[in-house]
Amino acid sequence: xSKAATAAKARWNAxxxxxxxxxxxxxxxEAFMAACAGRGVSMAGVLTAYMAEYAEMPIPHEExxxxxxxxxxxREAVANAVRNLTQIMDTExxxxxxxxxxxxxxxxYERADATVEAINEAIKILKDAF
Numbered sequence: 115x116s117k118a119a120t121a122a123k124a125r126w127n128a129x130x131x132x133x134x135x136x137x138x139x140x141x142x143x144e145a146f147m148a149a150c151a152g153r154g155v156s157m158a159g160v161l162t163a164y165m166a167e168y169a170e171m172p173i174p175h176e177e178x179x180x181x182x183x184x185x186x187x188x189r190e191a192v193a194n195a196v197r198n199l200t201q202i203m204d205t206e207x208x209x210x211x212x213x214x215x216x217x218x219x220x221x222x223y224e225r226a227d228a229t230v231e232a233i234n235e236a237i238k239i240l241k242d243a244f
Contacts, residue, residue: 189244196240203233 115123138146150157166173182188210226217223 192240192244196237199233199237199240203230203237206230206233 146160147157150160163173180191182191206226206229210223210230213220213223213226
């Protein structure tokens with residue numbers, strides 16, 4: 115980011131935000147930082163959302179638009195969807211495979227198996243699309 119862009123952002127932040135300093139247990143801080151990083155969210159966003167919810171105050175949301183204007187961007191979006199679905203399918207397969215042998219004909223097992231099959235079919239369709 116250029117110096118001019120950094121300065122402009124700093125001016126905008128100073129006009130639209132205020133800082134809040136808090137003291138917390140170091141273990142809580144580290145766990146919170148790790149949880150936010152693991153979920154790919156900002157600590158400020160999580161704390162702001164919690165404070166607004168606690169104060170029963172709505173947060174105005176900015177609509178984020180996703181740019182799918184090029185074929186490359188659409189292929190990347192489909193590849194991301196396939197990766198996410200694959201992770202979900204793998205997790206559901208693990209769940210299904212941990213069901214005890216004596217329950218492998220149960221409704222729970224059948225639903226897990228059907229879910230795996232449906233996700234697998236969706237992955238095949240998405241891969242075939244591009």
